[in-house]
Amino acid sequence: MTALGFLYPGHSAEDDYPRMEQLLGSDIRLALVHTDIGEDAHRVDALLEMGSADRLAAGVEELRLSGAEAVLWACTSGSFVYGWEGAHEQVRALAMSAGLPASSTSFAFAHAVRELGVQRVAVAATYPEDVSALFAAFLKDAGIDVVAVRASGVVTAAEVGTWGEAEVLELARSGDHPDAEAVLFPDTALHTASFIPALEKELGKPVLTANQVTVREALRLTDRRVNAPELGALFTREPLIQA
Structure with missing residues (x-):
């Protein structure tokens, strides 16, 4: 164990x-x-x-x-x-x-991107723009090429926690980018554990969720x-x- x-x-x-x-x-x-x-x-x-x-x-x-x-x-x-x-x-x-x-x-995100062997990612964030930009900057410091950032502007984790599969799929679609080899969903307040296969099928590429x-x-x-x-x-x- x-x-x-x-x-x-x-x-x-x-x-x-x-x-x-x-x-x-x-x-x-x-x-x-x-x-x-x-x-x-x-x-x-x-x-x-x-x-x-x-x-x-x-x-x-x-x-x-x-x-x-x-x-x-x-x-x-x-x-x-x-x-x-x-x-x-x-x-x-x-x-x-x-x-x-x-x-x-x-x-964990930096290591997971490396493990997948990808370089270019898109960020599909629930956060406001300034916080989303800080995550993109962190990834860039890790040597990862961030090709797009989608900031949803949600202020509280409590609100993010109410999102279901429909909202997460919509975030995936809006946050993806043709040049991205993977899409990252950075918020641990976002339910994703049950949706990962659907997300990867929808986008046709790996997704990494918090x-x-x-x-x-x-x-x-x-x-x-x-x-x-x-x-x-x-x-x-x-x-x-x-x-």
Whole structure:
């Protein structure tokens, strides 16, 4: 049994995790601890506070007690908002606090893009334009070519959590670009675990969604690989580049 630990802010799409645990169909357990979201706002100051070291450290002990072998900060905006270097510092502090290998969803996206062996991506974001631009900048710092960014302007995670398959498919269509080799959906508040095959069929290319890549990153940290076709190309292809 491999136990993977996730610090998840608030309550929006946390039910993606038991769904993914089921789809992994293996001896993998996904342990989720909710962190205090503070002010629910896709706004830079609120996101910086949400990802602060004190808020993350508060959930670490519960994850340790769960037997987790690695810990992921399951929040994209609360990590990339710190910038490339700041996000590294955030992960280092989390690893020291937990005494475990650690990463975040932002780095999970960078590693997943590399693993797929693609270079050009489109971003289909729920965020406002300024926050979406910060994610694109983070990806560019990771050496990824961002060919298009679709910002939906949604201010709260609570609203994103109400979106269903129809809204996610519409976001996919509007966020895709002919030059993109993959489409990224960066918000962990967005339900996607049940929709990935439909998204990839609709777009005709791989999709990377926040909760999906977060789980893949935790597996990477524990040197586990699981074939799970219902979780998309990321979980069926052999790694093309060592992450």
